[in-house]
Amino acid sequence: MPMLDIQDLTVSYGPLEAVRNISFSVEAGSIAALIGSNGAGKSTTLKSIIGLVPAARGRILLDDQDITRQGSATRVHAGIALSPEGRRLFGRMSVQENLMVGAHGVKSSQVIGRTLDEIYSLFPRVKERRRQLAGSLSGGEQQMVAIGRALMANPRLLMLDEPSLGIAPKIVAEIAGAIERINQDKQITIILVEQNARLALRLSNQAYALEHGEIIRSGKGAELLADPVIQKAYLGV
Incomplete structure (x- = not known):
């Protein structure tokens, strides 16, 4: 049983479906990466998991418990934390x-x-x-x-939204090392949202590529690193 199980999740902003019928799971103790271009739905997915934006359809299960309609405070108490894009x-x-x-x-x-x-x-x-x-x-x-x-x-589940954005390469390397230590030493499960696809895939056990609110590829991080579609779209190969 995965720690987090997302089932047919749709998230809308008015008439716009930012995330459309996505399903994925995150195993306890793993690092899962969500990669994709701007507007692909990555940040919206994290906000929905922690309850900042409601799900229009679908379910969010934490340890097999349905938290889809719970408030953000309840989800934080259940062990979910978010480091938001832009640091705030x-x-x-x-x-x-x-x-x-x-x-x-x-x-x-x-x-x-x-x-x-x-x-x-x-x-x-x-x-x-x-x-x-x-x-x-x-x-x-x-x-x-x-x-x-x-x-x-x-937290038991730490979600990091664009931790490398706008940061010098030397500091990015420090933060990447810290992410690995948080996962390995503290045994905290991590969801990593990154435009730096190479970094995210190198760090992750599981990975999902989003485009226009839908998952277009999934697999182990190493598998997506070797995927010609991912290489062409995100890795400049």
Whole structure:
């Protein structure tokens, strides 16, 4: 039984179907990648999973429990966290204050303290800048804080929306390494949405390519890396 099972999901913005009858599953402990061009439906899929936009049709199952009509807060308490596209930090709050926003639903101060230490170990430069205003950080540093804020919710399923967007290659490599450690060391299941298809497919166990709100290819990350259609469309081969 997969941790997450998406069944015939359709999400609409008014008359526009941004996601159309997609089905996919995510195994516990895996990294699943959603790749595709702008407007393919990747971010909408994540927002629907966490409850920010409603499903028009279909079902979302977490550990075989139907969460399709549950609110976002209930889904967060069930163990889902999202690091959104564009980072969305509070620029006039300190780095540590931004991180603590992610822990608002965690009752144990011990768990909060331990998670904070883990984030500072994962991202040493976040620890160095913990008292700085988040708005004063570089884009890459802000992305690290955004991922850390999502981790503060102590999730079982972490969704990362475009973590490499607009970030210097050296920092992208750091973040990619952190994603692997989060998955392997903390045993957190990850859904990775990326326009950087090569990076996403290299990191992922499972991968799904979306176009115009529909899944056009699926398989292991390595399989899609070798797929001529994917190579031509997304990898510049």
